[in-house]
Amino acid sequence: MMKHIRYIFSLVLFLAASGILYAQDIEFTASADKAVVLGQNFRLSYTINARDARDLNVPDITDFRILSGPNSSVSQSTQYINGRTTSSYKQTFTYILLAQTEGEFTIPAATIQVGNRTYESNSVTIKVLPQDQTQQSSNTIGTGQNQQSQNNRTTVNNKDLFMTASLNKNVVYEQEPILLTYKIYSRVNLTNLSKPFPDMQNFHTQEIELPDQDFELEHYNGLNYQSRLWSQYVLFPQKSGELEIPATTFEAYIHQPIESNDIFDIFMNSRYVEIQKNLTTPAIKINVRPLPAGKTDKFYGGVGHFSISASCSNTSVKTGEAVTFRVIVSGTGNLKLIKTPQVDLPKDFEIYDPKVENKFSLKQEGQTGNKVFEYLFVPQYPGTYTIPPVEFQYFDTKIRQYRTITSQEITLNVERGANASQISHDAAGDIATTIVNQADLKFVGQDVRFHLSDGKLMDIRHLFYGSALFYFLLFAPFVLLIVFVSLYTKMRRENANVVVVKKKRANSMAVKRFKAAKTNMTLGNRTQFYDAVLGAVWGYLSDKLSIPTSLLSADKAIAELEKIKVSNELISKLKELIDNCQFARYTPAGQTDNLEEIYNQAITLISDIDEQIK
Numbered sequence: 001m002m003k004h005i006r007y008i009f010s011l012v013l014f015l016a017a018s019g020i021l022y023a024q025d026i027e028f029t030a031s032a033d034k035a036v037v038l039g040q041n042f043r044l045s046y047t048i049n050a051r052d053a054r055d056l057n058v059p060d061i062t063d064f065r066i067l068s069g070p071n072s073s074v075s076q077s078t079q080y081i082n083g084r085t086t087s088s089y090k091q092t093f094t095y096i097l098l099a100q101t102e103g104e105f106t107i108p109a110a111t112i113q114v115g116n117r118t119y120e121s122n123s124v125t126i127k128v129l130p131q132d133q134t135q136q137s138s139n140t141i142g143t144g145q146n147q148q149s150q151n152n153r154t155t156v157n158n159k160d161l162f163m164t165a166s167l168n169k170n171v172v173y174e175q176e177p178i179l180l181t182y183k184i185y186s187r188v189n190l191t192n193l194s195k196p197f198p199d200m201q202n203f204h205t206q207e208i209e210l211p212d213q214d215f216e217l218e219h220y221n222g223l224n225y226q227s228r229l230w231s232q233y234v235l236f237p238q239k240s241g242e243l244e245i246p247a248t249t250f251e252a253y254i255h256q257p258i259e260s261n262d263i264f265d266i267f268m269n270s271r272y273v274e275i276q277k278n279l280t281t282p283a284i285k286i287n288v289r290p291l292p293a294g295k296t297d298k299f300y301g302g303v304g305h306f307s308i309s310a311s312c313s314n315t316s317v318k319t320g321e322a323v324t325f326r327v328i329v330s331g332t333g334n335l336k337l338i339k340t341p342q343v344d345l346p347k348d349f350e351i352y353d354p355k356v357e358n359k360f361s362l363k364q365e366g367q368t369g370n371k372v373f374e375y376l377f378v379p380q381y382p383g384t385y386t387i388p389p390v391e392f393q394y395f396d397t398k399i400r401q402y403r404t405i406t407s408q409e410i411t412l413n414v415e416r417g418a419n420a421s422q423i424s425h426d427a428a429g430d431i432a433t434t435i436v437n438q439a440d441l442k443f444v445g446q447d448v449r450f451h452l453s454d455g456k457l458m459d460i461r462h463l464f465y466g467s468a469l470f471y472f473l474l475f476a477p478f479v480l481l482i483v484f485v486s487l488y489t490k491m492r493r494e495n496a497n498v499v500v501v502k503k504k505r506a507n508s509m510a511v512k513r514f515k516a517a518k519t520n521m522t523l524g525n526r527t528q529f530y531d532a533v534l535g536a537v538w539g540y541l542s543d544k545l546s547i548p549t550s551l552l553s554a555d556k557a558i559a560e561l562e563k564i565k566v567s568n569e570l571i572s573k574l575k576e577l578i579d580n581c582q583f584a585r586y587t588p589a590g591q592t593d594n595l596e597e598i599y600n601q602a603i604t605l606i607s608d609i610d611e612q613i614k
Helices: 002-025 147-151 262-269 438-442 444-450 468-496 498-523 528-547 554-563 568-585 595-613
Strands: 028-032 035-037 042-047 053-057 065-083 084-099 102-105 111-114 115-119 124-129 163-165 171-173 178-186 190-193 204-206 216-219 223-237 241-245 248-258 271-281 282-291 299-312 315-316 323-333 349-351 355-363 366-379 385-387 391-398 399-404 410-415 422-425 431-434
Touching: 002 102, 028 124, 035 216, 042 111, 124 216, 147 366, 163 248, 163 271, 163 282, 178 190, 178 248, 190 498, 190 528, 204 355, 223 366, 299 399, 391 431, 410 431, 498 528, 498 595, 528 554, 528 595, 554 568, 568 595
Parallel strands: 035 124, 171 282, 299 391, 315 410
Antiparallel strands: 028 042, 042 084, 053 111, 065 084, 102 124, 111 115, 163 178, 178 223, 190 248, 204 223, 216 223, 241 282, 248 271, 299 323, 323 366, 349 366, 355 366, 385 410, 391 399, 422 431
16 A cells, blocks of 8 residues: 555656656747838748747737737658667747837737647847838839849949948057957948958957857938947057058959849749859058156056956965965956066065966956956065065056056965974064074084985986987978978979869858848848849859859750759759749749748758769
């Protein structure tokens, strides 16, 4: 009986734990575009990973017009990896909304029932931007308003694509950090963009590591663009006067479709042209003021806002033991450029060169964290010693004045060690008494003889000099240099062959081109998505088959792929993908559209073809 009770109790605990784990794994999220244009349709989606979800309760959406929804869809997958089966399930409820009013709006959280529990989603904030000033009278909006006219152009003007450079401040003091930001604005299919490091001669420059991010819709100078922070740098001026951030040129590549007016071309190949455009930002002037008068010998170049502290690894030691005295300067500013502070250690200490360690991260305000100075010393005599406070003067950029800060005073107690000299010191560090033990001097000669080591002779044949290992290490660098020069010459010869280089880089260039397709898929730009997918496919085939895009067609590509023994299955999939994308570009959106499936299918197909061509 007791055995059955224990079994039932264990089963109840297991089921309860499983229920808790199951409940913890359930996720209910809401998602929508961060920004849309006035008059634009967009999706509001609610996704949950539970199979028995019911009773979706969405708050009243008064700021937008509901065109359709909720439209329910289910996606599930099963994977078998290393003998383990995993599966995923997602159910999505989608609303199609119309942005009717400019401004920023928040859609509150929705709720849904799973079993006996109610789950709440996150809220969603959407910014509605005004239409393009030149297109407010039409129904087309956003970055695709001029797409049809752009499709037939083989040039890109400075309103369609440009880069901006901006500073967070134009008047600073020497060593005061400045934030330099480069931002890209695009209304075209941008496939690749270089990232040159700006040539700064009078600045100490450090780049901020930006997280991976997608393009976002932004209204700028009366037009709507896909924008993104491209790079950011923190600059520390090294001299005063009027300094200049030079003009910087970014190399951009745009994949531009060229459409035909022939109706039969709808089901044939659309041609693309790759346009290269240089985006040059203007030079920017900065007024750098010299640091004012008032520096003392305790100024070590610090500009920003700092604090200081000091500590000892041990305050009670014996003579002959090493002690680490650590000074830490913390705060925000030009931490890396601060010099080592002068520390007044007692004169009888054996002192070693200080060790400096930077422990800061780069932020928009400058270098934030601390700089650690470690001073290693060895007390030689017993006594009580005082390490005075360390003074540190810096220029405070908040109050525009010099400030002097000090660390705390430290008292060090030193006891005589077993092998220490019998000389003691008073608190002032002066010699108080000297006690010499005559027995220590009596057998000096014997002591010296005791420390002599036994001499040993070595066979000259066992010496390293003249050995095989000696000659191997002597001539190995020359052999490696010859090998390196040969490989480098071969690499230069291959790189000189444009066709070979394009073939090698075809797959990587295709991946970069697919980024535009992913961006348009995320934004729901259906036509631009299919354009980007076709552009990536044709660009890959052009590079891999060494055929200019202007001469490339579906029949020609298929014929070349058959020559190099690509399987018929992959060729059929390629033809089907091209036909589907070309057909979808000229048909209205429907419920059967699955952009993510087409995107994944295209990437897999390019990868499989590339594997066979290798």
